[in-house]
Amino acid sequence: MAPAKINLALHVVGQRADGHHLLESLVTFADDGDRLSLALSETDSFTVSGPFAGDVPVGADGGNANLVLKARDLLRTRLTRLGLPCGPVALHLTKALPVASGIGGGSADAATALIGLMRLWGASHDLPVNIDLAALGLSLGADLPMCLTGRPLIARGIGEAITPVIGLPAFPALLVNPGAAVSTPAVFRTLTNKTNPPLTLPERLAAPDDWIAAIAATRNDLEQPALSLAPVIGAVRAALADAGAALARMSGSGATCFGLFRDVAARDRAAAHLRAAHPDWYLLPCTTLGS
Ligand SMILES: C[C@@](CO)(OP(=O)(O)O)[C@H](O)COP(=O)(O)OP(=O)(O)OC[C@H]1O[C@@H](n2ccc(N)nc2=O)[C@H](O)[C@@H]1O
Numbered sequence: 001m002a003p004a005k006i007n008l009a010l011h012v013v014g015q016r017a018d019g020h021h022l023l024e025s026l027v028t029f030a031d032d033g034d035r036l037s038l039a040l041s042e043t044d045s046f047t048v049s050g051p052f053a054g055d056v057p058v059g060a061d062g063g064n065a066n067l068v069l070k071a072r073d074l075l076r077t078r079l080t081r082l083g084l085p086c087g088p089v090a091l092h093l094t095k096a097l098p099v100a101s102g103i104g105g106g107s108a109d110a111a112t113a114l115i116g117l118m119r120l121w122g123a124s125h126d127l128p129v130n131i132d133l134a135a136l137g138l139s140l141g142a143d144l145p146m147c148l149t150g151r152p153l154i155a156r157g158i159g160e161a162i163t164p165v166i167g168l169p170a171f172p173a174l175l176v177n178p179g180a181a182v183s184t185p186a187v188f189r190t191l192t193n194k195t196n197p198p199l200t201l202p203e204r205l206a207a208p209d210d211w212i213a214a215i216a217a218t219r220n221d222l223e224q225p226a227l228s229l230a231p232v233i234g235a236v237r238a239a240l241a242d243a244g245a246a247l248a249r250m251s252g253s254g255a256t257c258f259g260l261f262r263d264v265a266a267r268d269r270a271a272a273h274l275r276a277a278h279p280d281w282y283l284l285p286c287t288t289l290g291s
């Protein structure tokens, strides 16, 4: 499974000389997402199904190649250079997550491909293979190292400096996307204040309500620029709060917003309400990963 990533907090604290922004982000993952199946085969193939299949590129070449195929080709090149042959593979992606939506679906797919292919190809090699997948993945996108980690974490730098977070509770959650694709580079370009206060969390947090209060005191600094590009994000966040979320916020560069709930019944009531009020919005009721 390639789970949806949720930026519970996302502070932009600076900018590198190359233009990339320095982040401090508290990240967890949903227990649902895309699915990728992998098998050794006679020839390389890649097929896509699922509700958002039509929104992803299926080719391997050019600026807009599918991240799964970029991951396959990058890892194959690296292993081949080490003298380790990598046979043809059949890959099938079930695209269940909305695209360009702040929940890192493409990065999760690429991370799942890297891990799965290491297993698949590694099994046919006698030698132990040591590859720094996070470093390799980073060349595909800033979200790759966190998606490879797949556990609650704080990411710093542009996303490559990862610290595990211990004690984060699992929350009933609802992801809501209004169907507006938001381009990550465009949101960063629209951001004017690039030096915001750092992410701080209290030393000891135990009860879920303590965590919710601590997260509520943090921010997503990309929310304002994303709102200016897609004003509907404001309506999504407000609808989640009105439907009873203990905390409602945008994830990543948007437009998906998440709501955290105190219990499953409250989450399910909110989902039923939003489904009726906004039948065209994408909803993913889920549980966030705890640690
Ligand atoms: C904002 C975040 C937060 O987790 O998530 P998403 O909204 O994409 O899910 C990530 O930092 C996104 O990571 P990712 O989606 O992998 O972005 P990349 O492909 O590496 O970068 C796309 C473009 O966004 C800008 N970019 C990205 C990351 C970063 N720390 N600073 C940037 O300025 C750059 O213009 C870059 O060329």
Ligand SMILES: Nc1ncnc2c1ncn2[C@@H]1O[C@H](COP(=O)(O)OP(=O)(O)O)[C@@H](O)[C@H]1O
Binding pocket: 055, 056, 057, 064, 065, 066, 067, 068, 098, 099, 100, 101, 102, 103, 104, 105, 106, 107, 109, 110, 143, 184, 252, 253, 254
């Ligand atoms: N497997 C994939 N899934 C989603 N998007 C992909 C994939 N491969 C390439 N892309 C491209 O990557 C871009 C970012 O997609 P995505 O990871 O969904 O964004 P976000 O991190 O904002 O949720 C999209 O413009 C899309 O065309």
